[in-house]
Amino acid sequence: MKSHLLILTVVSILFPSCNDQEGRIRKIDFKTEYKFNSEIENELNKSSEPWKHQVSASDYATKGDYTNALKQWDLAMGARERNFSQSQIDSINDKYRKVNAIDFIVEQSKQTQVVIINEAHHNSHHRVFTKSLLRKLFDQGYSNLGLEALSYKDNLDSLNHIRKYPIQKTGYYIKDPQFGNLVREAIEIGYTIFPYETANSEADGKPREIDQARNIQEVINSKPNEKFLIHCGFDHVLEGTHNSWEKAMAARLAEYTGIDPLTINQVAYSEKSVPKYNDPLLKALAVKEPSVILDQNNKPYRYERGEAYTDIAVFHPKTQYINNRPSWLFENENQNVTIALKDVEMKFPVMVLAFKNGEDINNAVPIDITEIESKTDTCTLGLKKGDYSIVITNGTESIQIGKQVN
Template identity: 40%
Template structure:
C-alpha cells in the first residue's frame, strides 16, 4: 500500500468538500477530463471517488489503481497455510457470530461501493440479533434520525448512492444512526483518539445495547496499524477505552482491483462465487498472512461479474428489480438517468441508482427495490429533459 495513498486519506476531507463540483453526478467523460487536468498528487484518489459517486464501479477501481501497487506472489508455504481453512458464507457467519458480540466494526474502501452493499446486507440479521445503534464515519448529519433519509449535505461520501442506500435501509429497519468523526483539523493520533471517544460516549449512554460501526480503511485495526504515528487506530483505541473487545472485520485487503495484476492472489486461490470468511478445523478465522493480528476477520470478496454493464452484487442487500428507461423518454444521447425515492429529490435527496446511457443500442438497467420513484433524465449539459414517476412492485 503506497505511502501517498495513506497520507492523503488522513487529510483530504476538507479538500474533497471544497472541490465538489456543481454537478454531484456526472458523465464519465467529464470526470475523466477533470482527472486529466488535475495537477494534485492524489488526483487518482479524487477521481476514483468521483467515479464511485456517479455509479461507475469499474472506472473507480481502474482510476484508483493508477497509483500502482500490487501484491507479491503467494509462496508455497502461504498456499499450504490457506488450504488449511475452509470457506464459509461471510454474511451468514457474521450474523451468527454477532449473537455473542456487542460491538462489530467493519471497514470499507471509500471508492468501492461493494463494501457498502455488503454492510447493508448484514443489517436485518444484526437488528434481529439485538443491534440498535449504527455509527458511520462518513456521516455528518444531526437530523438524520428525524428526517429518515440522507441528503447531499449528510457527508461527502454519503452522496454515493450505495452509501445512501445503506443509510436508508438502516433507518427503515429501525437503527439509530450516529456520527463519530473527529472535529475538523484532527489527523493522525488525535483523530483516532477522538473517533474512539465519540463512539465510547454512545456506548456509555446505552450500556446494554449492541453497536455496528462502519469505518474507512485502517481505522478497523485493533493491532499495530501501518501508520506508526497513530500508535493505535480507532478500533484499538476503542478497545482500550471501553475494555470491550470488538469483533473487527476487514473488507479491503481481499477485494478485487481493476486488474488481476493488482489483485491479491488469495482471491484467486480461494476462487469462490460469494463473499466468504475462512475457518480452520479448530474454528479459528483466517485474518491474514502476516504474523501481526490486526483484525479478527478478513472477508474475501469474489471477482465481480457484470450483467448489462451492472455489477452482480447490486441486489445483495435488498431484492431489486431491473428497470430499463423507455426509449421514448430519451430524445438525445448521452443521458444520465437518476432514480430518486418519492419526495426526496425536492429535499436534496440522493439517488437510489444512476446509469449513464450512451446510445440507443445499449441501455443499462436501473436496480430498484420496491417503491415509488421520480426518474430524472439529464442531457450532456446536465439539463433535465424528462422527469416522471414510477412504481416498482
C-alpha cells in the same frame, strides 16, 4: 462540483400505465452535483496533483460507477501481478474451509457489544455488504450504527426521526447511492444512526484516532445496555499496534471502554480492476460468495500487518456484470429494472437517477445512478419494490418519469 440549473417549460406526456404516475413524463427544472464521466476525465487531465486518481476514484464511486472507480484507484495505488504456485494454492485450500461471511459474522457478534467493519472509500460493494448485515445484526440486538462518513452539516435528528432518508449534505461518501441505501435501510429497520468523526478539521493521525474513539465511547456510555455496529474507513478498524498512529480507532475504543470489539476487514483482499492483479490469496481461494475462511481448529483467518490486525478478513468474489453493471446491485431484494430510453428526445450521454417517490429529488441521495452513452444502450437500475421518480438529464435538459416496481 459543477451544478446544472435548468429552466424549462413543463410538458407532460401520458403513456399507458398501471397507476397514475407510471410512464408519465414531464420536463423539469433539475440540478445535480453528480458529475458526468467527461467532467471527471476533464478534471483529471487538468490536474497535476499526485492524488488526482484518488479523487477521480471517489468521484466515480459517488456516481455509482464501480468499474471506473476501481481503475482509478489502481492507478493511484499501483497494481502488480503476484501469484502462488499450484502447490501453495492446493495447500491453502487443504488448510482452510470457506464459510458464508454473513452467517459467521452474525454468530460471532453474539460474543461482544461492538462490531467494527471497514470500507475502502472508492468501493461501493463494501457498503452493500455492510447493508446485508443490518437486519441479522439488528435481530441480535444491534440497534446503533456509527458512521465515519456522516457529516455534522445534516440535521441528524431529522434524518433519524423525521425525514428518514439521506440528503447529499449527509456526507460526501454517503452521496454514493449504495451508501445512501445503507443509511435508508438502517433507519427503516430501526437503527439509530450517529456520527463519530472528529469535528476538528485539523485532527489527523493519532489525535484523530483518539477523537473518534472518544466520540464512540461517549455514545456507548449513554447507552450501556445497547449494541453498536461501527462502519469506518480503511485502517481505523485495526486492533493492536499501528505503525503510524500507535493505536487505530478500534484499538483505542477497546482501551477506553474495556470492550473487545469484533473487527472485520473487507478492504485488505478487495478485488482490483484487473483480476490478475488481485491478491494471490483471493485468487487461490476462488470464493463464490462473501466468505470467511476457517482453519482446522475452526479459527477464522485474520488480517495481520505487523503488530496490527483484525479478527476476521472477508473475501469477496470477483464481480460479475449484467449490462455493464455489477450483479450485486440486483441482490438482497433489488430487482434488475430496465429503463427504456429509445423515445427520449435529448442529446446523449445522459445520467439516469432513481429517487423514491416523496423524496426531494434536488437534495436526496438517489437510490441508483447510471450514465448511458446512447439511447440504444440498455439502461438497468437496481430497485426494490416501490414507486420511483426516474430523472434523466444531460446537463442541459431533464425529464422525470414515474416508475412502479412490482
